[in-house]
Every structure is written in C-alpha cells, then in structure tokens.
Amino acid sequence: MRVVRETNFAGISPAARGKVRDIYDLGDKLLIVASDRLSAFDVVLPTGIPDKGRVLTQLSLFWFELLRDVIPNHVLSGTDFPAPFDAHYDELADRSMVVRKTQPLPIECVVRGYVSGSGWKDYRATGKICGIALPTGLRESDRLPEPIFTPATKAVSGHDENISFEGAAVLVGQDVAERVRQISLEIYGRAAAYAEPRGIILADTKFEFGLLTSPHEGTDLIWIDEALTPDSSRFWPAAEYKPGGGQPSFDKQYVRDYLESIKWNKQPPAPELPAEIARATTARYLEAYELLVGEPL
16 A cells, blocks of 8 residues: 655655645645655654555544535635645645645644543543543543533644643634634534444544735635644544443554554654554554444545
8 A cells, every 4th residue: 555654746845744744835725635654652764654654634524524514614625725736636635735825723622531541641640531520430531411621732843741721722712712612612512413323432532713804805714734634633433332441442552552562662763564564554544433423434
C-alpha cells in the first residue's frame, strides 16, 4: 500500500507542516492534506501508516456533513482542488480538503463522557477534571454522570494542558467560551448517540473552532480542523468495554504498545515500526471508519 508521509510539489511550499497535516495557503482559503504520518508520545515516527490520512479526511467529511445543522464548518470541497494543485489530483484525492480560512481559537474544546487519559490523572490527583468536581469512587474508564466540557491550551510542541472553563473564558472571552461549550457538548452528544448502536463508544473527543470574518455577515464561529476521528477522539469497541482500567481503542494503540514493549525512551529520533504493527494500525483505522459510516473506505 502506498504511504504518503509528506507532500512535495515542485515550486509550491506548504505554509505549515503539522504532526499529520500539510497546509497550503490559498489566500482566503487553505488546502489541508492529511498525510499518513503518525505521532506517538508527541514524536512523529519515521514509519507512515497506510490509508491513515484517507480515513482522517473522509471520516471528518462524513461528520461535518452529518452534523452541519449544529454549526457551520470550514469545508468548501473534498474533491475539487484549484490550480496548480489540480495537476496533483491523484496524490491529493481522498486525503485533502479545501477549507475556509479562519482565525482559530487558542483553545482545544474537549468533551469527556468517560474518565480516561489526562482526565483520569487529574481525577486521581484532585477528584476533579479541569476544576469540575466529580463523584468519588470512579474507576478508570467509568462513564461520567453526564458529559463535561474540559478545555485545554494548544501546545505548539508537547502536550496540551488542561485548563478550567474560567481559564478558557480569559483566552477567548466569556460569550465565545459559553458558546463553544454548548456547541461542543451538543456535537459530542449527537455523535456518541450515533456511534453507540454501531458498536463504538465515543469516550472523549476534541474540537477546534475558528472565527470567520465577513464584511457582510460580521464575525461568526465555525467548526474547523478535523471532526471525530481516531486521532482526535477515543473510540472504544462497545463489545469489549470493561471499566476499571484502560480500554482497547480504534487508534494508534498497537503503536504505543509496541513502543512501550521495546522500552523506547520517547525522545527523538523514534524507531521504525515493524510492517505488521503498521498494518494492524491501518486495520483499526479502517474498521472504525466502516463501523461509523456503514461501508468500507
């Protein structure tokens, strides 16, 4: 299977390369290309994961369309690429989106329905997550009484840091903070209800929003980046759910487990992955897509 670790087009440089995405500036729009890069423990690995970028893009397009009545999103097209990118259609197809350019909010909008990850660490230490008091006696991976909004700062490198709602309001303003909390909880609730009968528990997820300024319509909020993918969410197989510890998940778990098993020190450079680990990771991404969308990619 072909792996796209990064895009390189003659005479065209990306405005930015993130951990996964290559971003090209088209003036009032952006071309976002999801590569097959994978990061683990905040280090980008030398081994790409076949089809990963296609899953991220196509699943995002699916959710953006399904939930478009909740909030407008940034997608303009997932199939039409302007010149000179149209000459590279085969490389861009299925893994790229042309989107509106926005002013991204400086926070990650995280919603948790279960206590896991950094939320579990916070809860064990304080009995709270992002300042929200929770019932005593919760086990790792327990379902919360109701989903909670737990914002985080955006880290340029390393881990995002959990902050309180009040901390988010300082960064984006009280009105915007209240609006993204309401929208994030609604998207999460709708998505979790959609996923559960299809065999997937949406344990938590993160959203990004941006401000779109129009001379005719003023400033408005839109949903940007990616939508409810295995990279931005914890998807657990419902049939295997067993609270009281970590859960298997539809993401890079095989990679993390492998890297832990070889006692990698989690500092660059990262080791190459065996082919079977890359293949198994691809299979999990594709399985999540098929369960949610109802057909293979």
